[in-house]
Amino acid sequence: MVKIKDIAEKCEVSIATVSKALNRSHEISEKTTQHVIRVANELGYIANSNARSLKTNRSYNLGLLYVDKSESGLEHEYFSVILNSIKKEAESLGYDVTFISNKIGNSRNSYLSHSRYRGCDGVILVSANFKDPEVINLVESDMPTITIDHLYNNRTAILSDNTKGLGEIVNYLYNQGHRKIAFIHGEDTTVTKERLASFHHACQQLNLEIPEEYIKEALYHLPKYSGLATRELLELENRPTVIIFPDDYSYMGGLTEIEKHSLKIPEDISVVGYDGIYLSRILRPILTTYVQDSEAIGKMAALKLIQMINKPKTFIAEQIVINGHLQEGQTVKKIR
Amino acid sequence: MVKIKDIAEKCEVSIATVSKALNRSHEISEKTTQHVIRVANELGYIANSNARSLKTNRSYNLGLLYVDKSESGLEHEYFSVILNSIKKEAESLGYDVTFISNKIGNSRNSYLSHSRYRGCDGVILVSANFKDPEVINLVESDMPTITIDHLYNNRTAILSDNTKGLGEIVNYLYNQGHRKIAFIHGEDTTVTKERLASFHHACQQLNLEIPEEYIKEALYHLPKYSGLATRELLELENRPTVIIFPDDYSYMGGLTEIEKHSLKIPEDISVVGYDGIYLSRILRPILTTYVQDSEAIGKMAALKLIQMINKPKTFIAEQIVINGHLQEGQTVKKIR
DNA sequence: TTGTAAGCGTTATCAG
């Protein structure tokens, strides 16, 4: 590999001059700079990020903490899109992206250690177990971090607008004539809490009495559990006219159950999803769902993290809410 | 950050001894080794991968080249699963994974340069434009590489079994009584060539005459183009009884078109997908498709690349074919 | 404007 020293020899200048020229330092004359750059190109010089990082303590590398609780990996489109959007934005700002695990080489280690080991300038937490002490440890360290869809005290987070989302859904359903609205929510997380609160708030505003049996817990992204919850709802004496699912994927579990009961969507029962993944649009009937702008979420996460890295002193923790919108599909029946 | 020197001082040994002890060198006595390790833990020592890599020329970091031609990113499940499987296997073998772009910092650069800049030990090419000179340049360099679903001369590749796949599909359709089999294939790639050859071969074996108008080109993962091709097929005088799609996603484009023609699947027309993504199982009717073992593909890619890295001399380029299987869904009608 | 030299945190060689 050709290095700075080789260029220096060829140009008959010192390595310091080469380094400065390559970094476009104004200490160096325009002429020398151009010459050095030309020779560097001729020789096919490529910098060594390890040497550079060692010296500067900056890696221009972002860590990505992505732990899928369902152990099924990147396969959930919502997160996949976020991940890719992070990658795209980071690249366009001159940063690379490395996955962070809780191992270093072959031995177990904390996420924080791993991030430090790789010299990450910052870390984005996309889907993690936010209650894991190790994760908390990372967030509370001096390592710049951004969380997506989870809010830690006094830390920067990118949040999808769960409050607005559930509110819009409930109001839409009400306007379509629905009064018996069931809500299957995901496991207990910040996101879920917010959605539940918003659901109840919206119902209250509309003077809707929702029986407790209409509220069911399932797990995000796992159709099976939403299927079970759906069955319970369908077998209720006083069956709801519409079911809100935790997410579009989970709806598929409900769908199977609804079919088993020989019910037609939306004639016999209406359904609403959440996320607005590609799937929701290609399903038939097209799913009525709340579309999260996951593209924007990922982009904003990368952008804010890099801002934080660049101005650690003046950066103020903020909670950024990314708006979504209701996708009116074909799965909600207009009543009366 | 605590470093080797701090440990050395506390233990009253030299930094060389600490380094060796930490690396479990047998030059160092068991007693010293244990002591050093204990103190290292007490102090919360974390190695610095930059310094280490600089010295050893090994990063334990794999580059991942993933360029989605549809510009839509990680959102295709087939690739998402592969990516995650690579990440999992790499981690379990003590490697990290970094995305490789064609930029370094803010200036354009080649994939190869980027890989070198980050000191990657090797690179996996998941979804790339395999005809791009820059990509070819990377593969032909001394950087260990593995390609997925594309075969370069004399290089290691992980391939899904396209030959077996198309053969099985055709034979299955034949057994179900189908004689008028249409095939919408993807853009011209190694994979497509193989599938087309296999399709024709299987038909020939069965003495099936397939009219040329039954073979259509579309683009992988883009429902729109398969939709157009489907329309052409449906409007044919002599309409096929079954259509094979390039992939499960693309089928969705065909589905829309079939619905526009008020045709029922599989009563009026049968369809077959390819990939076997999650979607294929949750669709109704369940899609008959050829399931690729993407989990195994990703895992094998990481494994082989690491083997290549470890034994560059004895490693022999090989083409590894990962078997899939036919998923009998509900979209193929039994004829007669 | 350019050069000298120290040093970032490791590993590896060689001597003791």
Add this chain to the structure above:
DNA sequence: CTGATAACGCTTACAA
């Protein structure tokens, strides 16, 4: 079995 020391490739005071 342990230690001194050079070296990896680069940046950056500071000197010239």
